Amino acid sequence: MKYIVTGGAGFIGSHIVDALIKKGYKVLIIDNMVTGKKENINPKAEFYKLDIFNENDIEYLFKGVDGIFHTAALARIQPSFEDPDLYFKANTVGTRNVLVCAKKYGVKRVVYSASSSAYGDTVIPTLEDEKIVSQSLHPYGSTKRMGEMLMSDLGIMTGGPETVCLRYFNVYGPRQTTETDGAYPTVIGLFLGLLKKKKSLTIVPDGHQRRDFTWVGDVVNANILAMESKKVGKAEIINIGSGENYSIWNIARLVLELPEKTSEKELLESGKCVFAPQRRGEVRETLANIFKAKKFLGWQPKMKFKNGIKELLKK
Numbered sequence: 001m002k003y004i005v006t007g008g009a010g011f012i013g014s015h016i017v018d019a020l021i022k023k024g025y026k027v028l029i030i031d032n033m034v035t036g037k038k039e040n041i042n043p044k045a046e047f048y049k050l051d052i053f054n055e056n057d058i059e060y061l062f063k064g065v066d067g068i069f070h071t072a073a074l075a076r077i078q079p080s081f082e083d084p085d086l087y088f089k090a091n092t093v094g095t096r097n098v099l100v101c102a103k104k105y106g107v108k109r110v111v112y113s114a115s116s117s118a119y120g121d122t123v124i125p126t127l128e129d130e131k132i133v134s135q136s137l138h139p140y141g142s143t144k145r146m147g148e149m150l151m152s153d154l155g156i157m158t159g160g161p162e163t164v165c166l167r168y169f170n171v172y173g174p175r176q177t178t179e180t181d182g183a184y185p186t187v188i189g190l191f192l193g194l195l196k197k198k199k200s201l202t203i204v205p206d207g208h209q210r211r212d213f214t215w216v217g218d219v220v221n222a223n224i225l226a227m228e229s230k231k232v233g234k235a236e237i238i239n240i241g242s243g244e245n246y247s248i249w250n251i252a253r254l255v256l257e258l259p260e261k262t263s264e265k266e267l268l269e270s271g272k273c274v275f276a277p278q279r280r281g282e283v284r285e286t287l288a289n290i291f292k293a294k295k296f297l298g299w300q301p302k303m304k305f306k307n308g309i310k311e312l313l314k315k
């Protein structure tokens, strides 16, 4: 089998590449390295430093390919407010280009890395058919939602490839960015980065917002099952989360390896945690209903959150 992984030098994409190589498959990576890292690139994969925004540059690579794991995207909320057009080009036009090239060369299936951020503030726990209120989104969430629509419009409905959309809930694991300046890491990466620098963990805004976290290895399994399952292919939208959620304070205690009973007051007074200003576009709570993933993919998360954090602290 021959697969393309777009964004294969990024956090999630590089883990998908590693799993495919381990299975003995041929893998082509398309990545423009805007956030991808050289050290993530599996040396057994063919690497092409190209931008999915440029259809003509990438098209020839799709010949003879069996499937595509489409993970390439600008993947952070905050910078999407600064330059929404850049997000539109990479995430929406880029996704369109991947689908058009896949159709041209008869690629069987595209598995799309969608995002739970498409829900905005919504009903908890969240089912896939929950109504999306576009006003509650941010440019990043909108472009990820548009990508799902393209998976439908340019998929088998109009003679294109089979498609599946996996809506990930906060993915964490090795290789996630832990840079604390400018790279907009998600909370676990940020806390690990601050810990390494012996700095206080920053709590935004009151720390009581809750997130559903998914281990990257579980996300990889979901991708492989989505590529292989006979029950999907018609642009289904499937939540990939753990079905449990944790507050920011919970995470701080776990990362600091402190007992669950450590109070917020103690954390603040000891200087281990400090408050930081609210950021735009952050929802109060995320929690996936993962029934559909179990039913259609036979998938369920294997990594327990506390064990996942322990793994990361060992590194």
Ligand SMILES: NC(=O)c1ccc[n+]([C@@H]2O[C@H](COP(=O)([O-])OP(=O)(O)OC[C@H]3O[C@@H](n4cnc5c(N)ncnc54)[C@H](O)[C@@H]3O)[C@@H](O)[C@H]2O)c1
Binding pocket: 006, 007, 008, 009, 010, 011, 012, 013, 030, 031, 032, 033, 034, 035, 036, 037, 050, 051, 052, 053, 070, 071, 072, 073, 074, 075, 090, 094, 113, 114, 115, 116, 117, 144, 167, 168, 169, 170, 171, 172, 186
């Ligand atoms: N990390 C999460 O918690 C999370 C949650 C939901 C959805 N997602 C989605 O999963 C996917 C992967 O996210 P990630 O966290 O691994 O991010 P990442 O930034 O580590 O990886 C994205 C990769 O895509 C590449 N890329 C970006 N624009 C490109 C372009 N125009 N052409 C070619 N390559 C390009 C980057 O260089 C990078 O290597 C994204 O589609 C993201 O929207 C991630």
